[in-house]
Amino acid sequence: MSTRYAALLRGINVSGHRKVPMAELRTLLTELGHDDVSTYLQSGNAVFSSASGDEDALRAELERAIGARFGFPVDCLVRPGAYLRSVADACPFPAAELEGRQLHATFFDRPVDAAHFHSLDAAAFRPEEFRLGARVLYLYAPDGLGRSKLAEALGRPALTRGLVATSRNWNTVVKLVEMTRD
CATH class of the missing domain: 3.30.70 (Alpha-Beta Plaits)
Known part of the structure; x- marks a missing residue:
């Protein structure tokens, strides 16, 4: 069974700095094995489904992947829809x-x-x-x-x-x- 999560990225796409295009974020989440990926606005809101029940592990995985892909660290929070x-x-x-x-x-x-x-x-x-x-x-x-x-x-x-x-x-x-x- 999978859970719907929201990933909240901190401090991206502000005044042209720390650019994380939402299309690339969707691709990244899909490459990490998540399903039903979508984004909302340009300010770092992504939604996805995952079989994992560990929001801290999902957060760490996403932070590592963003750092590797975009070349700078981004703090993320991952929260289930129920929360x-x-x-x-x-x-x-x-x-x-x-x-x-x-x-x-x-x-x-x-x-x-x-x-x-x-x-x-x-x-x-x-x-x-x-x-x-x-x-x-x-x-x-x-x-x-x-x-x-x-x-x-x-x-x-x-x-x-x-x-x-x-x-x-x-x-x-x-x-x-x-x-x-x-």
Whole structure:
């Protein structure tokens, strides 16, 4: 039995740097033995089916293959569709009432608890807010990510040191949930 996964690549195809063409990413995933491969947007979202049940092994395999193919390292997260559905279902903000650009999910490589963000005065950023979930941070930024002071603070090296994290707007999260349905 195979599982549908989403691969979330971090920091590619930004301002013409670290180019990973999506057609080549699809080919690479197929060459790795995965089925039903597709991509979404140019920002590093791929969906595939695999018989493997080990997302960490899939992640390591994909990172090695991307480094070998493109000549630079790319951090990846691999998450099963069931996990993505649980992220969408557990959203603490009224996602249906918000524009996709106002709500973001930052996915982490491991669980992160509130103590990780203890140095951040979240109240100083209102009406922006964040909440933690299972290996995910939900960010409500009413004016969008580009204008978000809270997103900027959350991305500071002191808070992200040692973590692999990559963010997606809510429209992308919803699309990946749809694309990973078994």
